[in-house]
Each structure stands twice: as C-alpha cells, then as structure tokens.
Amino acid sequence: MEEKEGAVKTLIEKATGRGAEEVKIISPENVFTGRWVRLKCQYGCGGYGKSLTCPPYSPKPEETEKILSDYEDALLIHFPTSVEDISNIMVDLEREAFLSGFYKAFSMPAGPCGLCEECSVEEGCINPRKARPAMEACGIDVYQTAREAGFPIEVVRSRDCPQNYYGLLLLE
Numbered sequence: 001m002e003e004k005e006g007a008v009k010t011l012i013e014k015a016t017g018r019g020a021e022e023v024k025i026i027s028p029e030n031v032f033t034g035r036w037v038r039l040k041c042q043y044g045c046g047g048y049g050k051s052l053t054c055p056p057y058s059p060k061p062e063e064t065e066k067i068l069s070d071y072e073d074a075l076l077i078h079f080p081t082s083v084e085d086i087s088n089i090m091v092d093l094e095r096e097a098f099l100s101g102f103y104k105a106f107s108m109p110a111g112p113c114g115l116c117e118e119c120s121v122e123e124g125c126i127n128p129r130k131a132r133p134a135m136e137a138c139g140i141d142v143y144q145t146a147r148e149a150g151f152p153i154e155v156v157r158s159r160d161c162p163q164n165y166y167g168l169l170l171l172e
C-alpha cells in the first residue's frame with residue numbers, strides 16, 4: 001500500500017513537473033460517460049473518422065464504462081492552455097505507471113492524435129506505442145467528470161476564453 005502511495009505521489013510530481021496545474025486522485029466511478037458524447041464527435045467534429053484514436057475507431061461510451069470498472073484508481077490531470085504536448089506527457093506517465101507496477105495503466109489525453117501529418121487510417125497505426133484515444137473520444141463526459149472533481153471547465157465561446165484541458169490516467 002505504502003509502495004503504491006509512493007508511486008502515485010511520484011506520478012503526480014512528474015505530471016506537475018511537465019506543466020500540469022493540478023492532479024487529483026479520483027475513483028473511476030466518478031468518471032462519467034455519455035452516449036451524447038459520441039454524437040458530438042459524429043455530428044459536429046471535422047476529425048470524425050480521420051484518426052484511429054477517434055470515433056468510430058475508439059471505444060464506445062458503453063465499452064468505456066465497462067473498462068473503467070476494471071480499475072481501482074485514476075488520476076485526473078488538469079493542464080492549462082499553455083501546455084501543448086499533452087498526448088506525449090500522458091503516454092509518458094502511463095509508461096512510468098506501468099514500470100512502477102501498475103500493470104493495467106492506461107492513459108487518455110485530450111484532443112485528436114497529432115503524431116502524424118495524416119493518420120494511416122487504412123493501414124493501421126504506425127505509432128501504437130504513443131497513440132492513445134482522448135477522454136472525449138472514448139465517450140467520457142469531460143465536463144461532468146472535471147466538475148465532479150472540483151476542477152474548472154466551461155464552454156469555450158471564443159478563442160479568447162480560458163481553456164482547460166484534462167488527461168486521465170487509469171491505474172491498477
């Protein structure tokens with residue numbers, strides 16, 4: 001137990017060291033999914049079907065809900081607008097977690113995968129060690145999840161509005 005607590009503390013320090021504003025340990029039961037999230041991806045997002053980390057390729061909300069029940073803990077990581085490398089940070093934290101004994105560790109960043117100029121949707125991912133689906137791409141209601149954890153998040157009405165990004169690291 002002590003070992004686990006130490007490993008989580010190290011992960012939190014690493015996240016803040018890479019620019020995260022705050023990290024909270026939450027129960028996966030407090031990560032909320034919604035079928036409507038998928039709808040927003042399908043109707044309204046220009047990225048739909050253009051990346052293997054996005055719908056229709058990423059896990060559906062119902063699948064994500066089941067996946068969440070496989071985990072004991074999660075780190076919800078709040079990034080300010082100034083941090084641009086969230087995908088890399090999250091996958092690095094996942095690896096750190098795995099190596100420290102959380103053999104089921106899995107990370108979900110924010111936004112579409114931007115590792116390649118064009119995603120090789122037909123051929124399969126060329127960088128599977130780094131590509132991970134975003135929380136919203138897996139049908140997670142990021143608004144409700146962040147608010148429930150006491151984090152700020154509002155609808156972004158213009159480019160001048162403050163933006164809050166979140167990554168999720170599932171641990172067990």
Ligand code: SF4
Pocket residue numbers: 051052053113114115116117118119120121124125126127128130131
């Ligand atoms: S790493 Fe490249 S091929 Fe893989 S999901 Fe991301 S953009 Fe697509």
